[in-house]
Amino acid sequence: MDNYNLVEALVSHMSDIDEKQLLLYAQMANLVNLILQLPNIDIKEIAENFSKFACNAHTICDSELRSLGTGLYPVISIINHSCLPNAVLVFEGRLAVVRAVQHIPKDSEVSISYVETAASTITRQKTLKEQYLFTCTCVRCNKLGQYDDIQESAILEGYRCRDNGCSGFLLRESDEKGFVCQQCGLIRNKEEIRKIASDIKALSDKALKCSSSGNLQEAIVLYKNIEKLQKEVCHPFSIILMRTREKLLEILMQLEEWKEALAICRLTIPVYERVYPGFHPLLGLQYYSCGKLEWLLGETDDAIKSFTKAVDILRITHGTSTPFMKELLMKLEEARAEASFKLSSREDSYITL
The missing domain is CATH 2.170.270 (Beta-clip-like)
Structure with a gap:
């Protein structure tokens, strides 16, 4: 100092x-x-x-x-x-x-953000109060309690409709006995949700222990079971489900299970696009991860699209002169060169035929 x-x-x-x-x-x-x-x-x-x-x-x-x-x-x-x-x-x-x-x-x-912004207003407010000892009054937090904020919180951290074809979110019934879908009106029993939540908690504790002790294969099985249960109760745009998939992605990458890792990474992208602003570094980094996996698996055209999206965001958040960004830009150019070579090779083979 x-x-x-x-x-x-x-x-x-x-x-x-x-x-x-x-x-x-x-x-x-x-x-x-x-x-x-x-x-x-x-x-x-x-x-x-x-x-x-x-x-x-x-x-x-x-x-x-x-x-x-x-x-x-x-x-x-x-x-x-x-x-x-x-x-x-x-x-x-x-x-x-x-x-x-x-x-x-x-x-x-x-202004900058002190905390993770992919969270409900109540969660963000709680974190800020505990860590930084103030109550936020920004444009997002000023909507606390309004219908749009309640809807967003229910989607991010609440439960989904029991009808798989419905994209609605649930709010508690006035008698506290269950949750009502705000789109189709179906009621979901509170005890059913509580039972699944309890099972998820038990599996999560086991998965964390396995992951911490290096038993990654067992951890993968447990996190997949957690994901399956969360898909039953969580909205498709749930950040709780997103965090589980992030953990799955991390372990799959460690185990070099590239195909599964790419499938999981692609599932997280729509949620990232919804919960983060357009120029958020975490969104750019997720595109970058997706691009690297696609390129590794020979999906060059898709990799170029992902790298391009990553560059569009990260050149704003990270600049263009850092070693990290130079590496990303180089990967994009190499992927484009590879795609051009593949296209040229296909055209040559057609001519030969």
Whole structure:
């Protein structure tokens, strides 16, 4: 940290923290004092700095948004949060870079998202309150409780109609005995959903243990069973189902089960397109993953389409001069060259015949 004055200017939210957390910060400050053994050390200031770090630090990620650590960037901390941000924070090594993802008029505020935006308003609000100690009042959060917000929350984190041909979402009945499809009116029994949810929870616990212990083959079987059950109760655009498929994709990639991985990756794309804005880096990265799998499996034309979609997004969020983007652009050019060669070879064979 080159300028400690910037740290001093950060908000600590000490008055908003519960006693249990305050006690933890005090214990951590005392531990620092025991280790450093410096004269005139200010225990209270150290405790406040821990609080400042907790609610002002950012997760440092690589170009594919995999977490590497946590860093305090006081200038970046000045930028406010929005659940519908006009900019994105990415890292190039230890350098924090903020890039606009849409036109920002002069004198307008720049905003980034502090949390995962693919979530219901209630979930986002809860995460922001617990981690950053404030209540968001952005344009998305201001819709809390309105019909559109209730519908979106029910689709993202709620249940589906029991009629497989219906794309409706469910809301609780007034008597709390079940859920009513808002499209066709069919009622789904609460106990049926509770039983399936309980089975999913039990399987999820087992799958996590298998995955953590390296038993990937067993984990795959369990996650496939979880996916099957979730498809019975979750809306097709459910982020809960999406997260299960993300985990399946991750393990299938580790096991080099490329065909299955591509099938799962393709299932996630429509959900990503719905839950993320058009220029969100996670959407671009999912297109990139899909393209790499398609190219590996010889589906060159599809790979070109996926790479092109990835480039269109990631050149905005990541720039064009980083090693990551240079590699992506090179893959796109190589795929185009391969497609051109295949087309030329087919034309030559027709001429020969």
